[in-house]
Amino acid sequence: MSQSAALGESSPSGCGIFVGIRAAWVMIDLRSDTVTQPTEEMRRVMAQAPVGDDVFGEDPSVNALQEFVAELLGKEAALFVPSGVMGNQIALAVHCRPGEEVIVEAASHIFTYETAAPALIARVQLFCIPSQRGQMPLAALEQAIRPPAYYFPRTALICLENTHNRHGGTILPLDYIEAVAHLAQRHNIALHCDGARLWNACAATGLEPRQYAEPFDSLMVSFSKGLGAPVGSALVGSRAFIEEARRWRKILGGGMRQAGILAAAALYALQHHRERLCEDHENALLFARLLAESALFELELDRVQTNIVVFRYPAHVPFAAFAEACRREGVLLSQGMPGFARAVFHLHIDRKQALQAAHAVIRAARSVLVGT
Ligand code: TLP
DSSP states (O other), rough: OOHHHHHBBBBBTSSSSEEEETEEEEEEEEEEEEGGGOOHHHHHHHOOOOOGGGGEEEEEEEHHHHHHHHHHTOOOOEEEEEEEEHHHHHHHHOOTTTTTTEEEEHHHHHHHHSSSSHHHHTTTEEEEEEETTBOOOOOHHHSOOOOTTTOOOOEEEEEEESSTTTTSBOOOOOOHHHHHHHHHHHHOOOOEEEEETTHHHHHOOOHHHHHHHHHHHEEESSSTTOOOSOEEEEEOOHHHHHHHHHHHHHHHOOSSTTTHHHHHHHHHHHHHSSSSSHHHHHHHHHHHHHHSSTOOOBGGGGGOSSSSEEESSTTTHHHHHHHHHHTTTTTEEEEETTTTEEOOOOOOOOHHHHHHHHHHHHHHHHHHHHHO
16 A cells, blocks of 8 residues: 555545555545444444333333433433434424424424425424524514414424534524523423534533523434434423323334334443544534635635534536535535535544545545536
């Protein structure tokens, strides 16, 4: 193996990147933090997890996870669910009656990526408010709340997303969340948090999960993103909320029997992988700074607050062509808002790979421009 290959530089053919001393031909996968694989130690913990039938409430590992998460977020109870989407959709179904309205941010995951599930499951209507970095203006929120007339839908729920995925992993400030909670309380409206990446917000700001959770009636938090567990999210809230959520989980086919094998991975991830999220944030910033120095991209550095980098790639180039050029250089990216690419940093990407990825993406952008 050549020295350049050992150092992870571009291959002579320019397609792909050698990573590590074993000369493995490995793509740098920045499509999402959902691509992470369980670590050896996590697999060992999973293999040894005590299990039982969770539909009877008898799985000790699931029960241990639920108690740990409820305590961590300062809520009465928690429920392990197979996915973040199921967690969000159950929250909507518990908080709302069919025909009611839910206020969501216009680029939220619930509105964008959940396959219109609110129309199918809770049977509610979404009212979308555009925002800067996930913070819907308070005045717009106030205006969106329906007056009590029979011909309006009743506004039953407001949802926030922290960190905000499509806005680039941006963090909602606690005083903003508290102001929204105050407004919701004044109007007797419930408040839910899509906290798929709440752990990243905590790692970045140093705030405790329970501080972010306090203003909310319910939260969904994920274990299968940056924390690196293979599967699963949790819903947290009051005991009554979680009891009703358990009914909805069963309705949706989410009763998982010996799920302790998965819950053990989630608990391990919570206990061992939360602090290291800061490394992902540093790597994201390193990558972003290199791209920002190049005239080929548009990137707001102050938007890079956690593990996600969204950036404009050369205009007039279709995303598929840019992504393919990046793939040829050994980097996988995903698509963000129209015109934006997304790179997500996670526990399989170290500092050296973050640097390699930035140089590869810059080479890719040059190559597509030459080709146009
Ligand atoms: N997000 C995925 C894709 O669905 C876009 C990703 O790659 O980022 N809320 C937020 C904020 C999310 O980012 C995601 C996953 C979910 C909910 C859904 O979680 P899962 O995939 O577990 O259903």
